[in-house]
Amino acid sequence: MRSGQRSTIIDVARRAGVSPATVSRALSQPEIVHRETLRRVKSAVAALAYVRDGTGLALVSGRTRTVGIVVPTLSHSIFAVAIDAMQTTLADAGYQLIVASHEYDPGTETAAVRALIERGVDALLLVGTDHARSLWSLIETTTIPVVLTWSLHRRLDSVGFDNFEAGRLAAEHLLRLGHRRLGVISGRLTHNDRARSRLKGIRAALAAVELEASALSVVQHRFGLGGGRDGMTAFLAMTHRPTAVIGGNDLMAVGAMLEAKARGLCVPGELSFVGIDDQEISAHVAPGLTSVHLPTSTLGKVAAQQVLCRLAGKKGERRTELPISLVVRNSTGPPLGRG
Numbered sequence: 001m002r003s004g005q006r007s008t009i010i011d012v013a014r015r016a017g018v019s020p021a022t023v024s025r026a027l028s029q030p031e032i033v034h035r036e037t038l039r040r041v042k043s044a045v046a047a048l049a050y051v052r053d054g055t056g057l058a059l060v061s062g063r064t065r066t067v068g069i070v071v072p073t074l075s076h077s078i079f080a081v082a083i084d085a086m087q088t089t090l091a092d093a094g095y096q097l098i099v100a101s102h103e104y105d106p107g108t109e110t111a112a113v114r115a116l117i118e119r120g121v122d123a124l125l126l127v128g129t130d131h132a133r134s135l136w137s138l139i140e141t142t143t144i145p146v147v148l149t150w151s152l153h154r155r156l157d158s159v160g161f162d163n164f165e166a167g168r169l170a171a172e173h174l175l176r177l178g179h180r181r182l183g184v185i186s187g188r189l190t191h192n193d194r195a196r197s198r199l200k201g202i203r204a205a206l207a208a209v210e211l212e213a214s215a216l217s218v219v220q221h222r223f224g225l226g227g228g229r230d231g232m233t234a235f236l237a238m239t240h241r242p243t244a245v246i247g248g249n250d251l252m253a254v255g256a257m258l259e260a261k262a263r264g265l266c267v268p269g270e271l272s273f274v275g276i277d278d279q280e281i282s283a284h285v286a287p288g289l290t291s292v293h294l295p296t297s298t299l300g301k302v303a304a305q306q307v308l309c310r311l312a313g314k315k316g317e318r319r320t321e322l323p324i325s326l327v328v329r330n331s332t333g334p335p336l337g338r339g
Contacts, residue, residue, distance in 0.1 A: 007048040015044040028065070030094045067307055068098045068116035069125035070109055072192075076223060078249065078277050078296055079127075082149070085300030086125070093308050095122070104191050106132035113138055123307045129153055130193040145310035149303045151193055152321055157310065159303040159320045163194045166292045167201025167246075169326045170274045173290065174244040175209055178334045179272065182206070182216050183242030185231030185252045187223045195248055198276060202246060217242055221252070228255020236263060243271065243335040250275035250282050250291055257289065257331060268333035278327050288329030295322050 013020045018037060026033045026041040033041070044050070067090055071079045087097045098121060102109035110132050116124060117138065123145040131139075139146050139156070148158040174182060184202055187195050199218065206216055219234050221227030228247055232255070235241050247253025253275030260271050267273065267287060275282060278293035302320055309316035 007050045009050070011048055012041065012044045012050050015048060016040040028094060030092075063122045063311075064120045065095050066098055066119075066121045067095050067123045067125065067304075068100065068113075068119075068121035070100045070102060070112045070116070071127050072102060072104050073223070074099070074101045076249070076251070078279060078294075082296045082300035082303075085297045086304040089301050089304035090308070095308075104188060106135070106191055110135040110138065117142055117144070122311055123147070125149055125303055125307065127151075128193045129158075130191050145307055147303055147306050147310070149299060151197075152319055154319075157306055157318050159299055159306055159322070161294050161299075161322055161324050163197035164201040164204070166276050166294065166324055167198035168205045169201075169292050169324070170198075170246045170276060171202040171205035173326055173328070173332065174246070174272060174274060175205060175211075177244075177272065177332060179242075179244040180211060180215055180335075181240060181242045181244075183231075183235045183245040184216065184218045184248070185228055185245060185256055186218060186220050186248040187227070187252070188220055198248065223249060224251050225255035225258070228252035228257075229259040230255075232256035232259035236260075244332070245271065245273050247273065247275045250277045250279040250289060253289055253291070253331075254281060254285055257285070268331055270336060272332040272335070274332060282327075282329070287331045290329045290332040291327050293325050293327050295324075298322055 009020045009023050013023045016023065017040065022037065023041055026038050030038055069083065069086065073079065083097065083099060090097050098116060100112040100116065102112055113124065113135055121144065125147050127149055128151045129148060146156060148156055149160055151160045151163065152158050171182060184199060186199055189196050203216065217235060217238065219231045221231045228251060231252065232245065235245065245253065245256050247256055253273050257267055257273045260267060265271050273289060275289050275291040278291040282289040282291045299322055306316060
């Protein structure tokens with residue numbers, strides 16, 4: 001091959017000592033190629049800096065070997081954990097993941113999904129069940145597999161959690177400790193079915209012990225540490241402030257806890273805190289944050305496997321609910337005067 005000339009599949013085959021057809025199979029269907037053969041082909045591809053012609057490949061195979069995912073935001077590590085597991089699982093099968101975000105804007109989400117479909121992704125992953133009517137129309141008319149994540153759906157393929165149960169677990173833990181005035185710092189409830197379901201679960205837990213609606217204070221803020229601190233500031237200004245706070249996610253709960261400690265309040269002596277997600281930070285802050293564990297890495301892997309199952313023409317499970325659990329740490333205790 002002359003210097004500056006693009007390498008071909010024949011060059012790769014010659015260097016790897018296999019046929020061009022074997023190279024094609026190794027790059028398109030690595031799971032059916034012998035491990036040693038696959039190693040030689042990958043080594044030749046790397047040495048020759050070989051890049052397949054994506055247009056030609058799509059024309060021949062009918063696939064681009066890409067999967068698209070549209071997430072609410074790229075600023076939360078909780079989505080990054082799931083995306084990492086998805087990418088690893090898909091890459092092992094010869095697919096690449098294309099990621100887009102919409103920052104909780106339905107119009108932006110619809111535009112991102114349309115762009116991914118127009119660019120020929122072989123399958124699509126979405127977060128939650130709250131979507132604009134225009135996006136549902138795209139989902140209903142597209143011929144590619146679509147898998148919903150983080151929430152569960154009755155008709156479409158979905159891999160997710162019982163978000164109602166997540167909220168209920170958090171509230172029940174605090175109620176068992178003796179708390180009777182709870183605060184919730186939620187992300188924006190509009191266009192977020194997960195946040196609304198968690199709040200419904202919290203309210204159901206209070207109703208089960210016959211507490212009035214006034215026992216619960218709810219504020220909405222941006223997801224993150226800053227939103228948690230702002231929410232805690234609002235609670236501390238109340239005449240009858242909560243004795244325990246639930247964050248819509250761990251970062252909000254940690255932010256609220258940091259604000260309380262900055263004001264000289266004892267945690268959990270004067271205020272208790274619970275998060276939802278069980279992110280890595282929860283085990284490392286002081287005190288450790290009690291949280292509802294959501295297996296997000298598992299979600300990413302299972303969702304990717306569901307996509308691969310559909311692309312292989314297999315049925316598989318349509319609805320996969322992943323187990324959640326409460327992880328109790330030192331940020332929760334009985335309210336003052338109890339215990």
